Amino acid sequence: xxxxxxxxxxxxxxxxxxxxxxxxxxxxxxxxxxxxxxxxxxxxxxxxxxxxxxxxxxxxxxxxxxxxxxxxxxxxxxxxxxxxxxxxxxxxxxxxxxxxxxxxxxxxxxxxxxxxxxxxxxxxxxxxxxxxxxxxxxxxxxxxxxxxxxxxxxxxxxxxxxxxxxxxxxxxxxxxxxxxxxxxxxxxxxxxxxxxxxxxxxxxxxxxxxxxxxxxxxxxxxxxxxxxxxxxxxxxxxxxxxxxxxxxxxxxxxxxxxxxxxxxxxxxxxxxxxxxxxxxxxxxxxxxxxxxxxxxxxxxxxxxxxxxxxxxxxxxxxxxxxxxxxxxxxxxxxxxxxxxxxxxxxxxxxxxxxxxxxxxxxxxxxxxxx
Numbered sequence: 198x199x200x201x202x203x204x205x206x207x208x209x210x211x212x213x214x215x216x217x218x219x220x221x222x223x224x225x226x227x228x229x230x231x232x233x234x235x236x237x238x239x240x241x242x243x244x245x246x247x248x249x250x251x252x253x254x255x256x257x258x259x260x261x262x263x264x265x266x267x268x269x270x271x272x273x274x275x276x277x278x279x280x281x282x283x284x285x286x287x288x289x290x291x292x293x294x295x296x297x298x299x300x301x302x303x304x305x306x307x308x309x310x311x312x313x314x315x316x317x318x319x320x321x322x323x324x325x326x327x328x329x330x331x332x333x334x335x336x337x338x339x340x341x342x343x344x345x346x347x348x349x350x351x352x353x354x355x356x357x358x359x360x361x362x363x364x365x366x367x368x369x370x371x372x373x374x375x376x377x378x379x380x381x382x383x384x385x386x387x388x389x390x391x392x393x394x395x396x397x398x399x400x401x402x403x404x405x406x407x408x409x410x411x412x413x414x415x416x417x418x419x420x421x422x423x424x425x426x427x428x429x430x431x432x433x434x435x436x437x438x439x440x441x442x443x444x445x446x447x448x449x450x451x452x453x454x455x456x457x458x459x460x461x462x463x464x465x466x467x468x469x470x471x472x473x474x475x476x477x478x479x480x481x482x483x484x485x486x487x488x489x490x491x492x493x494x495x496x497x498x499x500x501x502x503x504x505x506x507x508x509x510x511x512x513x514x515x516x517x518x519x520x521x522x523x524x525x526x527x528x529x530x531x532x533x534x535x536x537x538x539x540x541x542x543x544x545x546x547x548x549x550x551x552x553x554x555x556x557x558x559x560x561x562x563x564x565x566x567x
Contacts, residue, residue, distance in 0.1 A: 504553025
């Protein structure tokens, strides 16, 4: 049976996220979706707006075969064809489902690195992200609901509620935080196992409220590249390149990760040794979507959790550029609400957030629903 919430979501993606105009070309890339309803709604909606929709339908099982048999030549050839198409697009909508969230778990790290270096970085890093109006989102599946420890029906209700939030109201609540971050220099963070300091002086601050990720709800900047010192222990697990990492702990000295441990320390360090920029951080962001409460091994949701922040080894975004370059960009989340151990964030010695709750009067709107 057709779910009317799909139409609402499709309209949000076309009008709010992509601001799609007549004559523009939009690539709709669907991966492992259980059914085509959202893709059809996007195609029909784009056509009604006078735009030109193109569709690619992919399978992670097929992608796994490509990655496991990757060579530099094969990844470069795939990038050549996909890159030519992406350059011709004005907008991109990536809808990603999953029949098996561990599909890439047995792809050797060196093969995934060939994909990251020669395909993802060339097509998405250099073309899609800087040159198109893009938005990416997950799609509710049984596998996704299982990761969230929810029934499929309950997860679908949660999913549509979170994804179709009032992003205009979110933007209004974020505005005072943007001003504070733009004026700040020194950031100090405490939490169990964490004592970290860095500067964000002179780096732009970007509010995210439905234009690039769905669901959305974060305000990000980047640390001054060489300014991070101390230790951070992340209290959420993260799936990256098909493997699940937990208990990730980094020790920083002058911006560089000089020691990294986790449940799989060798593989973690192999990722961090991908290139020179992988041991430096390209993003720091505060989660502001209080409808998202708990991690579900999905970055697009986990990085928005109310009362959280994430710190990102790897490439900086052009909008908030600290100069770091890498083919990886790995958002790692630390939740500071009391049920996750608490913690504090200070801007230039002033307490900004305690146990996930913003303290200053002008930021109280960000606490609604916590």
